[in-house]
Amino acid sequence: MNQPEPNGTSGDDTAIASAQPDSDSPVAPPPQDVASGEPPKRRQPGMLFIWVTLFIDILGIGIVIPVLPALVQELSGLDESGASWYYGLIVASYATMQFFFAPILGGLSDRFGRRPILLVALFGLGVDFMIQGFANSLWLLFLARLISGVFGASFTVGNAYIADISNDDTRARNFGLVGAAFGLGFTFGPPLGGVLGEAIDIRVPFFVTAGLALVNWLYGYFILPESLPPEKRRAFSLRNARPLGAVGTLRRYPLVAALAAVFLLKAFAQRGLENVFVLFSEFRFDWNAMTVGLFLGWVGILAIIVQGGLVRPIVKRFGERHVLLMATVISAVSFFGYAFATAAWMLPVIAAVGALGGLAGPAIQSLITKRVDETEHGEVQGALTSLQGLTSIAAPIVFTSGLFGYFTRDEAEFQFAGAPFLLGGILIFAAFFLAIVVFRKHPEDA
Secondary structure, eight states: OOOOGGGGGGOHHHHHHHOOOOOTTTOOOOOOOGGOOOEEEOOOOHHHHHHHHHHHHHHHHHTTTTHHEEEEEHHOOOHHHHHHHHHHHHHHHHHHHHHHHHHHHHHHHHHHOHHHHHHHHHHHHHHHHHHHHOOOOOOHHHHHHHHHHHHTTTTTHHHHHHHHOOOTTTTTHHHHHHHHHHHHHHHHHHHHHHHHHHHHTTTHHHHHHHHHHHHHHHHHHTOOOOSOOGGGOOOOOHHHOOOOOHHHGGGGSHHHHHHHHHHHHHHHHHHHHHHHHHHHHHHHHHHOHHHHHHHHHHHHHHHHHHHHHTTHHHHHHHHHHHHHHHHHHHHHHHHHHTTOOSTHHHHHHHHHGGGGGGGGGHHHHHHTTTTOOGGGGOOOOOOOOHHHHHHHHHHHHIIIIIOOOOHTTTSSSSTTTTHHOOOOOOOOHHHHHHHHHHHHHHTTTT
16 A cells, blocks of 8 residues: 655655754754853754654554544444445545645745744644544534644645755655655554554544644644744745645746646545545455554555665665656556455555555655745645645545445445546556656756
8 A cells, every 4th residue: 555645745764863064954053151141052953853743743643544434434324335425525625625725834834934833733633633532423523624624734834844954965865754754653553543443442543643733732842943044934925825826836847837747646546545445445355443553554664664765775876757757657556456456465465565656755856846946845835735635635535435435335236346446546657657748848857
């Protein structure tokens, strides 16, 4: 299973710290002597700080993945096939809010800095997950997911933070470390959520996630430094903060706009996989929340191995262009594997192959961010998150409520639970051919 990607990103190098006193170093400079009258130097922003923030956030999200479909089934009183329609709409509601608010949060972070926007979002998520845990009706869960989508758009700010502290030598590695954070978060998050949901109650993981989000807020408040100095901030524009207005920013960078189309196709397929996999594994192989959680933990381990150790040397050896093409083909093959899997043991094997597809994320992000002016990192990341939001709105409806719901119902002419993955593989192959066209059109930039 390809791992979920924030803004389309995924993994890289495990080397977080650097002894060099550059922007990538997480080591805070020693404070000035108080007797000298000089104020102490501020802690320098580095990858370690934002990595911990993102890891805790991802860990919390991973915990609720195995139990959210079960909560929808409990509140709706329907089976997997019947509940898939409501589940798809609830997931789409989250994505809808991300679509509208990602560019707003990105633009606000360009104006006020990354740290305050992250802090507001983390605190909001903590409160919102408590509401989800107490939800006693579908409409309340729906409302809570709407709010969660607003604050969940903070991944835009996290990516902008990483762009702030990166240079040409560290960019692919740093975005790869986000994938490593995802891998580690999914190594522990879903298994923990599955165990808690099965052993205690399916609502317990939501309260654990709320606690993690608030701990993350405390970490950010006391530890996380600002990455965007005042002299590099820009005025907030509501026009550019509109979703389609933010996407229009990409047109100023032809290669970036073209790569965004590749990103859009791949993200659409990936969102479909993420939204339907829990229901698919329950329907096709009778997996429970614990089994799904353990499987996602395996996916997390693979992400750590591949994204935490292979991105930097592979990108350095072959370049972003070739890595993107190779990883896209691997992703498509893994989707077809899921579609036609006939035994449960095949899924972990397919996941091991599909993990290599995660190399595409940091390759795309590296190609994009090094061509964007540093004053527009937040806005551009907001545009990319908005594109992902579009796919996340459509994917639950197309893949889950539509294809999965139709091909698993009793009235269907034939049952084919793998139909969503078949469509995903086709979309990713389309992204592969589009990437070839893009690189031929922009050879000097590739």
